Every structure is written in C-alpha cells, then in structure tokens.
Amino acid sequence: MTRNIPAGEGALNRMLYSNPEVDQQITAAYLEMDQTKRVGHAVEAMQMVTDDAVVLPIVFVASQWASHAPVGKVAANPRGRTSARLVKKA
DSSP states (O other): OOOBGGGTBOTTOTTOOOOHHHHHHHHHHHHOOSHHHHHHHHHHHHHHHHHHTOOOOSOOOOOOOOOSTTBOOOOOOTTSOOOGGGOOBO
C-alpha cells in the first residue's frame, strides 16, 4: 500500500513504493469475503509489484537478534527462525 500514515496504511512500505492499481487490489482483498476472490486480488497485487521490480535484492541479510559484545553465537532452528530464549552470554 502507498504510505498513508493518517489512514494507517503502508506503515511497512519502506521503499515508499506507490502504485494506485496495487492499492486498489489490496483494498479489494481487504473487503472481499470470498476466500478465492480475496486470494485472486492478493495474487494480482503481488504480480504487479513483481512486474514493477520494486526491489532488486543484492544481499539478503539474516535477521540480527543481538549485537552486544556479551552475547554469544545464536543458532537458528531448522526452519530458519530463532528465539530470544536461545540467546546465551558469550
């Protein structure tokens, strides 16, 4: 969604991407009660964003959970996710 803070839309749109047609599809998905049609709107919006090549990933950085010196190595679980409970002192 196009960033519109007063309306509470696009808060995670860090690239400040804006395409009114994508916004229309996302809004239609929000309002659609039929799951098949809702998914169709979402797929259409994702395809438009992909076609616009909004992001050109050069590097994929793993999530940074801790960077303070006393923190030891933290291993992610097999699904690639981690938990603060796994953080141990070095």
